[in-house]
Amino acid sequence: MLVYPSSELIFFCGGFGCFAMVLLRPPHKTGLSYNICSTFNDSIATHMDTNLFRKLHAEGLISEAALERVATAEKNKLFSLHWELRSILYLGVLLVSGGLGILVYKNIDTIGHTAILLFIAAVSAAGFFYCIKNKLPFSTGRVESPNSFFDYILLLACLSFVTFIGYLQYQYHFFGNRYGLATFIPMVVLFFTAYYFDHLGILSLAITSLCAWAGITVTPTRILQDNDFNSNTIIFTGLVLGAGLIAIGAATRIRGLKAHFAFTYTNFGMHILFISLLAGMFQFDTIYFLWFAVLLGAAFYFYMEAVRSKSFYMLLVLTLYVYIGLSYVIIRLLFYTIQADMGGVYLTFMYFICTAIGLILFLIRMNKKLKTL
Amino acid sequence: MIAYNSEWLGNLLVREQADKAADSNYISRIEKDQVYAAYPVQFYTPNFFVRIGLFILTCVIVFFSLGLVSLLFLDHLDQIGVLFVFFGLVILGALEFMVNKGHYKSGVDDALMWMGAGSIIGGLNGLMDISSTANAIIIFVVALFLFLRFCNTIMAGIAALAFLAIVFLVSIQLGSLAKAITPFVVMITSALVYFFVKQQIKNPKNKYYANGLLMISVIALVCFYAAGNFYVVREASIALLNMDLKGGETIPLGWLFWIFTIIIPLLYMARGIQKKEAVLLRTGLLLVAAIVFTFRYYYHVMPAEVAMLTGGIVFIALAYALIKYLHEPKYGFTYRQQNDLFFMDKLTVESLVIAQTFSGPQLPTDTGTQFGGGSGGGGGASGEF
Numbered sequence: 001m002l003v004y005p006s007s008e009l010i011f012f013c014g015g016f017g018c019f020a021m022v023l024l025r026p027p028h029k030t031g032l033s034y035n036i037c038s039t040f041n042d043s044i045a046t047h048m049d050t051n052l053f054r055k056l057h058a059e060g061l062i063s064e065a066a067l068e069r070v071a072t073a074e075k076n077k078l079f080s081l082h083w084e085l086r087s088i089l090y091l092g093v094l095l096v097s098g099g100l101g102i103l104v105y106k107n108i109d110t111i112g113h114t115a116i117l118l119f120i121a122a123v124s125a126a127g128f129f130y131c132i133k134n135k136l137p138f139s140t141g142r143v144e145s146p147n148s149f150f151d152y153i154l155l156l157a158c159l160s161f162v163t164f165i166g167y168l169q170y171q172y173h174f175f176g177n178r179y180g181l182a183t184f185i186p187m188v189v190l191f192f193t194a195y196y197f198d199h200l201g202i203l204s205l206a207i208t209s210l211c212a213w214a215g216i217t218v219t220p221t222r223i224l225q226d227n228d229f230n231s232n233t234i235i236f237t238g239l240v241l242g243a244g245l246i247a248i249g250a251a252t253r254i255r256g257l258k259a260h261f262a263f264t265y266t267n268f269g270m271h272i273l274f275i276s277l278l279a280g281m282f283q284f285d286t287i288y289f290l291w292f293a294v295l296l297g298a299a300f301y302f303y304m305e306a307v308r309s310k311s312f313y314m315l316l317v318l319t320l321y322v323y324i325g326l327s328y329v330i331i332r333l334l335f336y337t338i339q340a341d342m343g344g345v346y347l348t349f350m351y352f353i354c355t356a357i358g359l360i361l362f363l364i365r366m367n368k369k370l371k372t373l
Numbered sequence: 374m375i376a377y378n379s380e381w382l383g384n385l386l387v388r389e390q391a392d393k394a395a396d397s398n399y400i401s402r403i404e405k406d407q408v409y410a411a412y413p414v415q416f417y418t419p420n421f422f423v424r425i426g427l428f429i430l431t432c433v434i435v436f437f438s439l440g441l442v443s444l445l446f447l448d449h450l451d452q453i454g455v456l457f458v459f460f461g462l463v464i465l466g467a468l469e470f471m472v473n474k475g476h477y478k479s480g481v482d483d484a485l486m487w488m489g490a491g492s493i494i495g496g497l498n499g500l501m502d503i504s505s506t507a508n509a510i511i512i513f514v515v516a517l518f519l520f521l522r523f524c525n526t527i528m529a530g531i532a533a534l535a536f537l538a539i540v541f542l543v544s545i546q547l548g549s550l551a552k553a554i555t556p557f558v559v560m561i562t563s564a565l566v567y568f569f570v571k572q573q574i575k576n577p578k579n580k581y582y583a584n585g586l587l588m589i590s591v592i593a594l595v596c597f598y599a600a601g602n603f604y605v606v607r608e609a610s611i612a613l614l615n616m617d618l619k620g621g622e623t624i625p626l627g628w629l630f631w632i633f634t635i636i637i638p639l640l641y642m643a644r645g646i647q648k649k650e651a652v653l654l655r656t657g658l659l660l661v662a663a664i665v666f667t668f669r670y671y672y673h674v675m676p677a678e679v680a681m682l683t684g685g686i687v688f689i690a691l692a693y694a695l696i697k698y699l700h701e702p703k704y705g706f707t708y709r710q711q712n713d714l715f716f717m718d719k720l721t722v723e724s725l726v727i728a729q730t731f732s733g734p735q736l737p738t739d740t741g742t743q744f745g746g747g748s749g750g751g752g753g754a755s756g757e758f
Contacts, residue, residue, distance in 0.1 A: 093689065364419065
């Protein structure tokens with residue numbers, strides 16, 4: 001029941017990258033961290049203290065009109081049930097789809113695979129039809145979605161398309177043993193959809209399936225079936241893929257073709273590249289120093305990028321990856337190269353303490369630098 | 374009592390209020406800047422990601438320092454607990470020092486607080502054989518101290534849990550009568566904690582503890598329910614009180630606990646709606662799931678998939694009807710989000726959920742049983758919660 005055994009690593013990067021991507025949003029105002037914090041905080045967070053604003057007005061900091069606005073807003077404050085209703089809706093959808101899934105699973109013999117396939121195809125087609133009907137005109141910049149349901153419907157259409165292809169291959173071996181083709185088609189469709197309708201979520205899906213396709217393509221069928229895969233190939237694929245994604249990200253930004261997609265590309269590329277480099281360092285341990293040098297080179301590139309785009313997130317990521325690489329080099333030098341014994345253990349501990357202090361100072365300094373840029 | 378500079382903490386609250394008002398355009402950007410200038414905050418609070426980095430690195434430093442010192446005491450490993458407790462106190466000292474230097478939510482203070490608490494509690498446990506009651510007391514004392522001194526929200530929650538654990542553990546050790554009334558003792562204590570905290574939250578003196586107190590009130594509500602929940606009471610009676618119950622047997626006063634199980638979340642929600650309190654409403658909403666699970670654990674009225682389908686359809690219909698109904702505000706309720714600013718960033722959050730739930734096209738290998746499943750998880754409709 002394994003899914004792409006050879007590309008688990010890449011999947012992992014993808015998932016991690018996506019997670020990190022969301023975290024990049026400024027934490028105080030937007031994004032996941034806000035949502036989590038605000039879950040139980042609303043009653044306090046949305047409350048404005050009229051007395052405080054009266055005091056601010058008395059101190060001459062805000063105008064009479066502003067005070068009036070705050071007081072009126074506070075008096076007529078509405079209680080938002082947005083979060084609650086959305087949760088109920090989400091739970092309902094989850095329950096229905098889960099219940100339907102089990103129902104179909106138990107009655108597959110009477111329903112038949114063809115009927116299910118047709119149903120999935122119909123859902124997908126209907127979704128795409130709706131989106132094409134309602135979309136705003138294409139532009140190379142950012143395009144807003146016409147209404148709040150649009151993005152969900154597009155997502156549903158894409159996911160059911162992917163499911164359709166997967167089902168087709170699983171049940172009828174539609175593509176035979178050409179697994180590459182079975183991943184290539186969804187990938188192309190996803191990329192096209194992401195650009196055509198301007199959907200960041202689908203772009204992430206598309207990049208993930210690009211990774212899957214690359215992982216499949218470099219892996220001969222025999223190896224896939226034996227569930228034993230050649231990690232060297234995977235590492236080099238990861239390197240090429242990571243570098244490629246970074247290049248696409250840079251090109252996207254410079255050429256201005258959907259420039260807001262650039263970060264998603266760069267982020268995926270960064271994690272894949274760094275993880276591949278670290279994996280390469282551990283795998284080819286006779287020339288590990290060479291890999292470390294490349295790692296430092298990549299880190300330098302991202303350092304420049306971080307400063308250019310004022311990205312604290314990129315800074316943190318590159319610091320941690322370099323730290324892992326450096327620690328590997330030091331420990332290897334101590335215990336393989338000079339065969340240190342107990343003294344080496346002490347030195348290792350001291351190394352970690354000193355470097356961590358050094359990195360803290362580095363991060364604090366960079367924090368200041370990026371803020372003043 | 375609070376380690377952080379209280380003037381800056383107060384100014385921070387003022388700034389937050391100004392932010393809120395400026396986000397909704399009640400006050401202008403210039404006015405906000407004026408407020409910022411009049412209420413200075415000198416805390417060292419770096420960017421969120423730098424905070425994560427500082428947290429990890431501080432943990433590395435503390436961990437390896439502890440390791441280094443432990444290496445020196447390799448011959449006295451049986452006394453290692455003393456070292457841990459001592460080290461924990463040193464860490465807390467370092468925490469005071471860093472806070473004094475102005476660190477506030479910088480990652481360094483977070484890491485030192487958790488490492489210090491962990492080291493002390495772990496050390497005491499390594500030092501001697503501690504009963505679970507004593508352990509609960511130790512955790513309570515440490516967490517309460519850290520909450521009061523550093524206003525940490527999670528520490529507040531831990532302290533509340535530890536306190537209720539003490540009540541529970543003491544109660545079940547007090548003879549057969551005490552055992553029988555343990556659920557009620559815990560329920561009453563939770564209720565008292567809840568009302569105490571509700572009162573404290575209103576006190577302006579406690580404004581820096583607001584988030585922590587809110588956390589305690591949630592914990593108290595959940596524990597109040599748990600203590601009266603049929604499943605919890607029955608299984609705890611079997612496991613902890615050595616009550617000998619067979620498969621279908623019920624507990625004394627079983628009917629009463631069934632009433633509690635079903636009625637409490639509904640009461641929470643009703644009260645939440647009535648008082649417009651998000652905490653009550655949301656806790657009640659979450660606990661509805663507990664009603665369903667408890668009930669289905671003992672009574673299999675219909676197959677799971679039918680239950681899921683009917684439940685799901687009811688939920689969707691209910692949510693849809695309410696969303697339509699509240700499109701225009703009614704009775705002070707609205708479906709509109711508090712701040713539409715967040716709407717713009719919704720998509721980015723969703724892309725995370727999407728890619729995590731569905732990692733690309735899934736292509737099973739040839740082997741394995743041929744069965745019709747595989748497309749079970751189709752629900753990706755709304756990724757926002």
